[in-house]
Amino acid sequence: MIEPALAGFPVAWFSPTYKMLLEVWREMVGILKPVAKRVNTSERRIELITEGVIEFWSLDKPDAARGRKYKQVVVDEAAMVVNLQEAWENVIRPTLTDYQGGADFYSTPKGRNYFFTLYQRGLDPENKDWKSWRKPTTDNPYILDAEIEAARQELPERVFQQEYLAEFLEGEGA
Secondary structure, three states, X not given: OHHHHHOOOEEEEEEOOHHHHHHHHXXXXXXXXXXXXEEEOXXXXXXXXXXXXXXXXXXXXXXXXXXOOOOEEEEOOHHXXXXXXXXXXXXXXXXXXXXXXXXXXOOOOOOOOHHHHHHHXXXXXXXXXXXXXOOOHHHOOOOOHHHHHHHHHHOOHHHHHHHOOOOOOOOOOO
């Protein structure tokens, strides 16, 4: 989302809760400091010297983002957003219309909820506008195999499958 912001467009980062967006907010302020024209901490808004803007939103009250226009959005930890379908259809998706913008949904699976529905869209070859991928922790070259194996031994199998193997599980405990 930095690239379209540097190109002068407005972009947004959405997190399930305010507390979850704070770490990303702090990171982005540091990364963008050399190109930031104005940083508004109370509004969680970074204005760039290129006229691009990055806004950060909590999805515990998604209506706050209504009426905005974005070239790109990120929905972080999408599986944890309580009313993801409502937020996407009624608030976030309409913000992309003016710029024919795009959206990325990042998350660890959490059952077969609306994030799973969106993931399925990307697997459907008929849905050319959507792409999905799965990146389990086991693919991460920065995490030691021994640590992953220790987690496999210590955690219940379903927890390990979901949290480390990025598997969408059905039923209780997913």
